[in-house]
Amino acid sequence: MLRTKDILDEKDKRLRMVSEEVVFPLTKQDRAQIKKMVAYLRDSQIEDRAEKYDLRPGMGMAAIQLGIPKRYITIVNEVDYEEETGKHTFETFIVVNPKIISTSEEMIYVEAGEGCLSVNREVEGIVPRYARCTIEGYDMDGNKIRIRAREEVSIAFQHEIDHLNGILFVDKIDKKNPFKNQEKYRAI
Numbered sequence: 001m002l003r004t005k006d007i008l009d010e011k012d013k014r015l016r017m018v019s020e021e022v023v024f025p026l027t028k029q030d031r032a033q034i035k036k037m038v039a040y041l042r043d044s045q046i047e048d049r050a051e052k053y054d055l056r057p058g059m060g061m062a063a064i065q066l067g068i069p070k071r072y073i074t075i076v077n078e079v080d081y082e083e084e085t086g087k088h089t090f091e092t093f094i095v096v097n098p099k100i101i102s103t104s105e106e107m108i109y110v111e112a113g114e115g116c117l118s119v120n121r122e123v124e125g126i127v128p129r130y131a132r133c134t135i136e137g138y139d140m141d142g143n144k145i146r147i148r149a150r151e152e153v154s155i156a157f158q159h160e161i162d163h164l165n166g167i168l169f170v171d172k173i174d175k176k177n178p179f180k181n182q183e184k185y186r187a188i
């Protein structure tokens with residue numbers, strides 16, 4: 001199983017690489033990595049598992065964060081939590097060679113500040129993101145897929161696809177004025 005220490009830190013130059021398109025079929029190793037990425041993200045959002053294995057919580061991961069310069073990403077979004085039973089329900093997205101094919105005009109940002117499993121510090125400031133976007137890519141078997149994402153899932157896709165191009169969210173914050181143009185965007 002993946003642990004927090006397996007995830008590259010922002011100082012690691014590999015995070016600046018532009019990842020390569022994946023050629024199908026996926027290798028066994030890539031399939032195994034994808035399963036581990038999804039398992040990490042799920043576990044990291046389940047409090048007792050996160051605590052037990054000392055996992056930093058996250059909802060998205062790109063292969064390059066494990067040092068693999070290939071274009072695949074995973075996103076695990078909690079859609080329901082039942083307090084009485086402690087049951088979490090997640091939606092999981094696995095996209096190989098993802099591309100954003102259209103975006104909304106409306107822009108949003110994470111009010112509490114965007115986070116990243118590779119950035120182990122609090123970063124203040126606004127990262128403008130499209131409120132909605134449509135992503136095309138492939139599933140693990142090479143079937144073409146199209147996803148319409150909104151709100152935090154839309155942000156997650158933009159964030160993870162940035163990783164495939166060597167971009168971190170901190171790059172997108174205005175250094176001199178981290179809250180520049182705040183009024184132009186909707187906080188979520």
Ligand code: NI
Pocket residue numbers: 060115116117118159163
């Ligand atoms: Ni990240």
